[in-house]
Amino acid sequence: SGGSGVYQAEEARISQGVVENNHTGYSGTGFVNLANIAGSYAEWTIQSGTAVGATLDLRYANGTTMDRPMDIIVNGTRIATGRSFPPTANWDTWTTTSLPITLKAGTNTIRAISTTGDGGPNLDKITIH
Numbered sequence: 001s002g003g004s005g006v007y008q009a010e011e012a013r014i015s016q017g018v019v020e021n022n023h024t025g026y027s028g029t030g031f032v033n034l035a036n037i038a039g040s041y042a043e044w045t046i047q048s049g050t051a052v053g054a055t056l057d058l059r060y061a062n063g064t065t066m067d068r069p070m071d072i073i074v075n076g077t078r079i080a081t082g083r084s085f086p087p088t089a090n091w092d093t094w095t096t097t098s099l100p101i102t103l104k105a106g107t108n109t110i111r112a113i114s115t116t117g118d119g120g121p122n123l124d125k126i127t128i129h
């Protein structure tokens, strides 16, 4: 396949963050609470049988009143800078933001990295389709 699938945040490689389940509405067994610092990230490793364009959906919650921007890095290339993750009313309310990505044949990495001292939103999962 072309990397299509659902990839939980709690199964990603996490740098400066923790898996938690103290809010509702997540899929899988929990979500990732990234540290409230710039540079905290989750990184997924995705296999794709072919080089292909796809859509990346990131499901997140942001229970604050402030944006929690992140950069999105695919295979080491920053494809989105300061991508907006606007408030979702509370930490139990999840929404999805989508962007186009390009996968290569073989192993791909997708990293969502916090860009401000507030850190990122809570991350539930990504879906590639």
Ligand code: GCU
Binding pocket: 023, 033, 034, 036, 091, 118, 119, 120, 121, 122
């Ligand atoms: C609260 C919330 C966490 C969230 C954090 C944040 O502590 O319970 O789930 O990650 O705020 O501001 O990032």
